[in-house]
Structures are given as C-alpha cells and as structure tokens.
Amino acid sequence: MTTQRLLNLDDVSFAYEADAALSHVTMSIDPGQAVAIIGPNGSGKSTMLKGVLGVIPLVAGEMTVFRPKKGRGQSGRIGYLPQDDDIDSEFPITLKQVVMMGRYRRMGWFRFPGADDRQAVADALEVTGLTSRANARFGTLSGGQQQRGLLARALATKPSLLLLDEPFNALDQPNRDALIETLKDLKSNGVGILLTTHDLELAREVCDSILLVNGTQVAFGPLDEVLTLENLQQAFEGVQVEVDEHKVVIPGHSH
Amino acid sequence: MSFIEILSQAFTLPFMWRAAAVLAGLTLAAGLIGVFVNLRGLEFLSDGLTHAVFPGVAAGFMFAGTGGVLYGAIIAAALATVFLTLLSHRKVTSDAAIAIMLTAMFSIGVIIVSRSHNVSASLEQLLFGHLFTVSPTEVIITLIVCAVAFALILATLRGQIFSSFDVRGAQAAGYRPLALALVLNIAIACVVVAASIAVGNLLVLAVIIVPGAIARMWTRGLRGLFVGAVIFAFAAATVGLLASFTISVGADVSVPGGATVAMVFVIGYLISLAVRAIVPDRSVRGEA
Amino acid sequence: MVRNKPYVRDMKTNWIRRAWMSIRCNNKAICVTTAVVAVVGTVAVLSGCSSPAPAPEGLQVVATTTQVSDFTSQVVGTAGTVTGIIAANQTAHSFDPSAKVLLELAHADALVINGVGIEPWLQDAIDASGFHGAVIDASSDIVVVDGDPHVWTSITNAQKMVATIAAGLSKVDPGQAPTFVANAAGYEEKLVALDLWAHADIDQIPVDQRLLVTNHDALAYFVEEFGITFVGSIIPSFDDNAEPSAAEIDALVAKIKESGATAVFSESTISPKLAETIAAEAGVKVYSGEDVLYADTLGPAGSDGATYIQATIHNVRVLVSAWGGTNIPLPAELTP
Numbered sequence: 001m002t003t004q005r006l007l008n009l010d011d012v013s014f015a016y017e018a019d020a021a022l023s024h025v026t027m028s029i030d031p032g033q034a035v036a037i038i039g040p041n042g043s044g045k046s047t048m049l050k051g052v053l054g055v056i057p058l059v060a061g062e063m064t065v066f067r068p069k070k071g072r073g074q075s076g077r078i079g080y081l082p083q084d085d086d087i088d089s090e091f092p093i094t095l096k097q098v099v100m101m102g103r104y105r106r107m108g109w110f111r112f113p114g115a116d117d118r119q120a121v122a123d124a125l126e127v128t129g130l131t132s133r134a135n136a137r138f139g140t141l142s143g144g145q146q147q148r149g150l151l152a153r154a155l156a157t158k159p160s161l162l163l164l165d166e167p168f169n170a171l172d173q174p175n176r177d178a179l180i181e182t183l184k185d186l187k188s189n190g191v192g193i194l195l196t197t198h199d200l201e202l203a204r205e206v207c208d209s210i211l212l213v214n215g216t217q218v219a220f221g222p223l224d225e226v227l228t229l230e231n232l233q234q235a236f237e238g239v240q241v242e243v244d245e246h247k248v249v250i251p252g253h254s255h
Numbered sequence: 256m257s258f259i260e261i262l263s264q265a266f267t268l269p270f271m272w273r274a275a276a277v278l279a280g281l282t283l284a285a286g287l288i289g290v291f292v293n294l295r296g297l298e299f300l301s302d303g304l305t306h307a308v309f310p311g312v313a314a315g316f317m318f319a320g321t322g323g324v325l326y327g328a329i330i331a332a333a334l335a336t337v338f339l340t341l342l343s344h345r346k347v348t349s350d351a352a353i354a355i356m357l358t359a360m361f362s363i364g365v366i367i368v369s370r371s372h373n374v375s376a377s378l379e380q381l382l383f384g385h386l387f388t389v390s391p392t393e394v395i396i397t398l399i400v401c402a403v404a405f406a407l408i409l410a411t412l413r414g415q416i417f418s419s420f421d422v423r424g425a426q427a428a429g430y431r432p433l434a435l436a437l438v439l440n441i442a443i444a445c446v447v448v449a450a451s452i453a454v455g456n457l458l459v460l461a462v463i464i465v466p467g468a469i470a471r472m473w474t475r476g477l478r479g480l481f482v483g484a485v486i487f488a489f490a491a492a493t494v495g496l497l498a499s500f501t502i503s504v505g506a507d508v509s510v511p512g513g514a515t516v517a518m519v520f521v522i523g524y525l526i527s528l529a530v531r532a533i534v535p536d537r538s539v540r541g542e543a
Numbered sequence: 544m545v546r547n548k549p550y551v552r553d554m555k556t557n558w559i560r561r562a563w564m565s566i567r568c569n570n571k572a573i574c575v576t577t578a579v580v581a582v583v584g585t586v587a588v589l590s591g592c593s594s595p596a597p598a599p600e601g602l603q604v605v606a607t608t609t610q611v612s613d614f615t616s617q618v619v620g621t622a623g624t625v626t627g628i629i630a631a632n633q634t635a636h637s638f639d640p641s642a643k644v645l646l647e648l649a650h651a652d653a654l655v656i657n658g659v660g661i662e663p664w665l666q667d668a669i670d671a672s673g674f675h676g677a678v679i680d681a682s683s684d685i686v687v688v689d690g691d692p693h694v695w696t697s698i699t700n701a702q703k704m705v706a707t708i709a710a711g712l713s714k715v716d717p718g719q720a721p722t723f724v725a726n727a728a729g730y731e732e733k734l735v736a737l738d739l740w741a742h743a744d745i746d747q748i749p750v751d752q753r754l755l756v757t758n759h760d761a762l763a764y765f766v767e768e769f770g771i772t773f774v775g776s777i778i779p780s781f782d783d784n785a786e787p788s789a790a791e792i793d794a795l796v797a798k799i800k801e802s803g804a805t806a807v808f809s810e811s812t813i814s815p816k817l818a819e820t821i822a823a824e825a826g827v828k829v830y831s832g833e834d835v836l837y838a839d840t841l842g843p844a845g846s847d848g849a850t851y852i853q854a855t856i857h858n859v860r861v862l863v864s865a866w867g868g869t870n871i872p873l874p875a876e877l878t879p
C-alpha cells in the first residue's frame with residue numbers, strides 16, 4: 001500500500017457564490033487514518049467534503065489530494081457518500097446497478113462490467129447487509145436502506161480515501177455497529193476516512209483525529225487534544241456543553 | 256391488390272427504401288436519446304429545441320434555397336442548444352428560459368417567413384415532414400446526424416446515467432455534469448433535425464418521448480431501458496411506414512408518411528399504458 | 544445487520560455464466576457499432592438496388608394540376624389512363640405526395656405538368672418515385688409574363704397547352720397519335736367557342752367597370768385577355784400562402800375605394816374570411832361560397848367548376864353579374 005499522504009490542506013478556504021463557506025483549514029490525512037469533522041449546523045462540514053472533491057471551489061490556500069490512477073488500477077479512488085439525496089425514487093434502476101455506478105470510473109467508456117466489478121459490488125452489498133435487496137428498484141428501499149445503498153456504492157469504488165457525510169444518520173443500532181466495524185476494517189487496510197457527524201460517541205469509536213469547525217477551523221488534532229471544553233464552546237458558541245471523562249454531551253446532538 | 260401484393264411491391268420502390276433508411280437511423284438515435292429525455296424530464300426542452308429549428312429553416316431557405324434548409328436547421332439547433340444549456344445552469348428557472356427562447360425563435364422565424372413569399376413549400380415540408388420525397392443527399396445527411404447523436408450518447412453513456420440519477424454523486428465521482436448536459440442537448444438537437452425531415456417538426460416529440468416512456472413502463476432497472484426503447488422505436492416506425500404505404504395504395508386514402516409513423520408511436524404508447532394497467536407491476540417489489 | 548457468509552456463487556449457474564461471458568465481447572463500443580452498422584448498412588444497400596414493379600397495361604399518364612389533368616383527359620380520351628395528382632380545391636403551389644401518388648408516378652409513361660414553376664415539389668417527387676417516362680411541359684409554347692404560372696386562365700393559352708400535350712403524347716405513344724390529334728382538335732373547337740362566348744358576355748360591360756379584386760394574383764392572363772382592370776389582390780403574390788401585413792391591407796382597401804370597384808372575389812382554394820374583412824372595410828360586396836371563382840384549381844366532380852370549360856363559364860358568369868350585366872346564353876357546343 002502506498003505511503004503517500006492522502007490529503008493535505010494548508011490554510012485552505014472553500015467558497016461558494018462569494019460567501020466563504022469554510023475558511024482557514026489546515027489538516028491532513030494519512031493512509032489508515034480517520035478524521036471526524038464536527039461542528040454545529042451550517043458550520044461547513046459538508047462543504048469540507050465537497051471542497052475536497054472539487055465540487056466547491058477552493059479560493060485560498062493549497063490543497064493536495066493524491067492523484068487517483070486512471071483505468072483498472074486497484075487503488076486510487078475517492079468514495080463519497082452524500083448526506084441527503086436529490087435522488088428520484090421513480091428512477092428505473094436497481095440497487096445493484098446503483099452500487100455498480102461506483103465502478104463506472106474504473107470501467108471507463110467502453111468496457112462491460114467484468115468479474116472484478118461484479119465481485120466488488122457483491123462485497124459492498126454484503127458488507128452493508130443489502131444482498132437480499134440487490135434486484136429491487138432503488139426507489140422502493142427505505143430511507144435507511146437507500147443510504148446504505150449509497151454507502152455500498154462508495155465502498156464498491158474500492159477507494160483509498162472515503163468521504164462520508166453524516167453516515168450514521170439513517171442507521172439503526174445494529175447497522176451502526178456494522179458500519180463502525182466496516183470502517184475499522186477499511187482503516188486497517190490503509191484506507192483514509194473523512195467523515196462528518198454530530199455524534200461524538202461514534203466519532204470517538206472510529207476516528208483518531210477531529211477537525212472542529214464553525215465556518216472556520218477551530219481546531220485539528222488527536223481526539224483528546226481537540227475535544228476540550230474551550231474548543232467546544234468556541235465551536236458550538238452559545239450552546240450548553242457537558243464534558244465528562246467518557247464522552248462529551250452536547251444537548252440536542254446526541255442520539 | 257391483396258395485402259401481400261401491396262407489401263411486396265412496397266420495397267421495389269426507391270422512395271420506400273430511402274424512407275426506411277431515414278427511419279432506421281432516426282429510431283436508433285431517438286430510442287437511445289429518448290430514454291434520457293424521459294429520465295431527466297427534458298420533454299419541454301426538446302419542444303423548445305424543436306421550435307428553435309424553425310427560424311433556421313426559414314433563414315436557410317432565404318439564403319440558400321431548398322438546399323439551405325437543412326443546414327439552417329442544424330445551425331439554429333446548435334445555437335439554441337448551447338444557449339439553453341448555459342441558461343439552465345444559471346439561476347433562471349429552466350422552464351421559463353425554454354419558454355422564452357422557444358417563442359422568441361419561433362417569432363423570428365415567422366417574421367422571416369412573412370418577408371419571403373415562396374418559402375411556404377419548404378416550410379410545409381419541414382413542419383409536416385417529407386418522408387417519401389427525401390433525396391439521397393438528405394438521407395446521407397440524416398444518417399450522419401443520427402450517427403453523431405448516437406455516438407455522442409453511447410460514448411458518454413455511463414456519465415449520462417450517473418448524472419441523471421445523482422448529479423452531485425456524479426460530480427463527486429469526477430464527471431462534469433455541465434459537459435454531459437451539453438452533449439445530451441446536442442444529441443437531442445440532432446434528433447430533432449433528423450425527425451423534422453422524417454415526421455415533421457410538429458411531430459418530433461412523439462418520436463423522442465414515446466419509446467423511452469414505454470421502455471420505462473416495463474423495466475425495473477436500467478438493463479431493458481435502452482434496448483427496449485430502440486426496439487420499440489424501430490418496430491413502430493417500420494409498422495408506420497408500411498401502414499402508410501398500404502393504406503395509401505390499398506384503400507386510396509392519402510396518408511402522409513411521417514404522420515402515420517407518429518400515430519403508430521402514440522398508439523403503441525396507449526396500448527402499453529392499457530396493458531400496464533392490467534398486468535400487475537412486479538418491478539416494485541423484487542428480491543434477489 | 545449480521546455478517547453473512549462470503550458471497551458464494553451458485554455452482555450450477557456458474558458455468559452457464561462463464562460460457563456466456565466467453566462469447567460476449569468485452570468492448571461495448573465494438574459490439575454496438577457492429578450491430579448498428581449491420582442494420583443500417585443492410586437497409587442502405589438494399590435501398591440502392593430496387594427494380595421498378597411491373598407496370599399496368601396500356602398508356603399511363605399522370606398529370607399535375609386539375610386544369611392540366613382535364614386537358615390531358617380530353618386529349619387521351621379512352622386511349623389510356625390519366626391520373627391527376629392534385630385534387631380539386633387543393634393548392635398546386637405546395638404538395639406532399641402520398642405513397643400512392645409516387646407509385647402511380649413510378650408506373651407512368653408520361654407526366655404532364657403545368658410548368659412555369661408552379662410545381663416546386665415536382666422534382667423531389669420524380670426523384671423519389673423513380674419515374675422514367677417523358678415529362679411534357681404544357682406551357683412550353685406559352686409566352687410567360689412576369690413569371691406568373693397561372694397561364695391556363697387565358698383561353699388562348701389553354702388552346703396552346705392542349706396542342707402541346709397532344710404533340711408530347713404523340714411522341715410517347717406514336718401508335719395512338721392520330722387519336723390524340725383528333726381528340727385535341729375536337730376539344731380545341733370547344734375552347735374556341737368558349738372564347739367567343741366569353742368575349743361576347745364580357746364585352747357588354749363598359750371597360751372602366753371591369754374591376755377585379757381577388758384573393759391572390761392568379762388571373763393575370765385572364766385579365767389581360769379580356770380587358771379587365773386588376774385593382775389588387777389580398778395576398779400580393781402568386782403564392783397563395785402568405786399573409787398580408789396591416790399596411791398591405793390598408794393599401795388595398797384604399798385602392799378599392801379609389802377605383803370604384805364594387806366587389807371582392809374569393810377563390811375556391813382560399814378561406815373567404817380575409818376577403819370578407821376587407822370587403823366590409825371597403826364597403827363592397829364579397830363573392831364567396833357558391834359564387835367563388837375557380838382560379839388555382841377546378842372544382843370537385845359534380846360541382847359547378849368540375850372541368851375547365853365549366854369553371855371558366857362559371858367565372859365569367861359570376862363576374863358579369865357582379866358587374867351588373869346579364870349573362871348571354873351559351874352556344875350549342877358548350878351546353879352540357
């Protein structure tokens with residue numbers, strides 16, 4: 001596995017339509033490292049992910065994203081799970097075909113899906129527990145199943161860097177546990193993970209580092225260094241915060 | 256003459272083969288592209304492009320006579336496509352933009368027509384199609400235009416599917432939705448021009464919209480969509496062509512070729528709708 | 544979610560799948576392109592080689608306009624089959640041939656046309672049908688004025704057209720030439736009688752009262768032959784498909800009032816509404832419905848203008864009554 005740093009940001013600002021949506025971010029992700037982006041609503045968590053993808057323009061600073069290899073290479077992709085979807089539930093597509101979309105970039109323009117593509121899809125479906133619904137129309141799945149389906153799509157890409165926007169939201173407890181296990185597996189395989197979440201407990205389970213934001217970067221670093229009362233008050237200004245030695249509870253944000 | 260005699264006579268005539276060639280090219284392209292028109296709800300945009308072709312025809316005729324009509328149509332379609340694609344990515348509601356462009360272009364066309372007194376024949380040909388009197392040159396141009404449209408969409412097929420389903424996901428995966436939209440709109444414009452020759456400008460929508468709509472009724476996922484649409488389009492066009500010939504010759508009722516083809520498309524849709532209402536839709540459930 | 548056993552493929556279907564995969568091409572572009580090229584290529588190649596169907600028996604003649612078709616029928620008589628392409632009350636300026644028309648063209652030995660550019664759609668139809676007979680231009684002997692194609696409206700011209708048609712058909716079917724010539728001569732006699740009667744009927748009206756306003760400029764040769772003053776037409780062109788602008792309508796109304804015309808004459812192929820509007824504005828009468836003029840086409844079978852002679856008689860009678868005259872009776876040859 002490559003030891004190339006997956007992501008590096010140096011005083012980066014992302015902006016959309018003349019408002020600075022997120023500014024002054026300095027952080028990095030190495031292979032096998034998981035970072036949780038934490039902050040109140042509208043603080044730019046999703047913006048961070050979209051900025052890394054290039055969907056929201058970079059207006060200041062320097063960002064280095066490892067170059068994905070084109071073609072049939074095993075490594076070198078970015079997988080992305082969006083938070084909400086504008087997905088048409090009437091769209092005539094099965095779950096399996098949605099997951100296969102994750103393989104499209106690898107397949108390029110002209111290739112039919114090959115055995116390894118099908119295997120990746122099958123693996124992703126199995127990991128997210130959706131194998132039994134593989135041939136159902138995507139729109140007939142429940143909200144939670146759809147999100148798991150999109151997660152499967154991100155996983156099928158066999159990414160080196162996985163970006164997840166609020167991945168735990170629509171999941172019930174057993175599925176959450178399974179996702180945590182999956183993410184840990186991926187980490188041990190050298191995949192870098194960047195996720196946003198409201199749930200500090202879950203972040204603590206999976207991630208080594210926290211990026212705390214509130215329109216701008218408040219702090220970045222290992223979990224315990226960042227999750228201080230002072231930092232949290234700065235990020236979640238005006239909101240009551242409780243800290244004990246096991247977890248941090250922010251009213252309205254725990255599950 | 257008996258039915259069989261009529262049919263066997265049909266394909267000894269040069270105009271029937273030319274009509275068949277035009278329809279073959281058109282239905283292949285329209286079937287494929289129509290699926291995306293259906294998936295992305297681009298019916299009104301297609302209508303806009305159809306109307307936008309009109310001033311191109313009028314201008315083409317004024318500058319270059321009947322030969323210039325086709326090229327005028329192509330140019331107008333290209334301009335309208337770019338304009339619409341760019342507009343639809345701004346904050347202007349795309350329906351409003353389409354409506355404005357549609358009426359503006361059409362009015363320009365009417366003004367051009369009123370200045371010239373003998374453009375009406377070419378105009379009628381464009382509005383109602385001239386399936387049976389396509390010249391060999393027109394056949395070649397139409398086939399080329401359809402081939403371009405077909406190739407464009409086939410080459411970008413994966414991106415188009417992704418972008419139609421989940422724009423942000425596609426963007427995140429590295430596709431460029433704006434470029435894909437432009438390619439799709441160009442392909443639609445090509446089909447509009449080709450269909451204007453075959454079935455006429457007024458009936459282009461039938462050819463573009465119906466095959467995709469029918470295929471969608473019967474498939475659960477992507478797999479049958481494209482093939483189904485193309486097969487239906489090709490079959491319906493063949494039936495329409497032969498019906499037009501048979502009715503015209505056998506029953507001595509003068510039916511225009513293009514309109515008959517469009518009629519068969521619509522009838523096919525109604526039949527499909529009726530059958531679909533009766534046959535239960537298993538696509539909604541569906542376990543592995 | 545429980546972690547399942549690793550995905551196991553069903554062994555039975557596995558070998559089927561592998562067999563299918565091995566014959567299926569792995570490159571979508573090549574597969575699809577091959578299929579498409581095969582289909583389109585077959586169609587295109589076959590469209591190039593097609594031999595015409597066996598023609599029906601006897602002389603097959605196709606004629607374009609209703610007038611020319613009438614002339615041709617008179618010349619051919621029972622010596623062949625004459626089919627008219629354009630139906631009664633249908634415009635000749637634009638036309639979308641049906642499969643039947645093209646089929647008839649394919650079988651035709653001769654095609655009689657009016658010419659002078661009134662049939663711009665003709666070349667396409669000829670090309671599409673694979674017509675390989677002789678084209679007879681009925682106007683080849685006529686002096687065309689200002690590019691106006693409505694040459695048949697002058698009875699003298701009509702006689703020349705009949706002669707040209709007879710000559711043309713005689714070349715196509717020399718065996719029956721004597722029949723054609725005889726038929727043509729007989730018809731031309733009737734036309735001469737028609738001409739004399741029309742002149743006599745119209746001459747009772749003083750020249751300055753022979754004022755004509757029509758729907759489109761279709762009767763120029765008629766007007767010239769009978770000393771009529773053409774005030775103007777609603778559609779200021781030979782083509783019947785344009786719409787007059789507000790300025791043009793105003794100008795026409797002014798001209799009508801100035802000239803002292805008392806009538807606007809509508810035509811069988813055009814909606815009378817515009818004529819009615821202008822007539823109301825100018826304070827004159829509109830002649831439409833049964834009193835419509837036969838300009839571009841003849842009327843349908845059984846109507847007042849089903850043949851050229853009948854149509855001309857009708858037109859003259861309507862005009863003369865409108866101008867305040869009394870119609871003189873027809874000579875014996877022209878009485879049906």
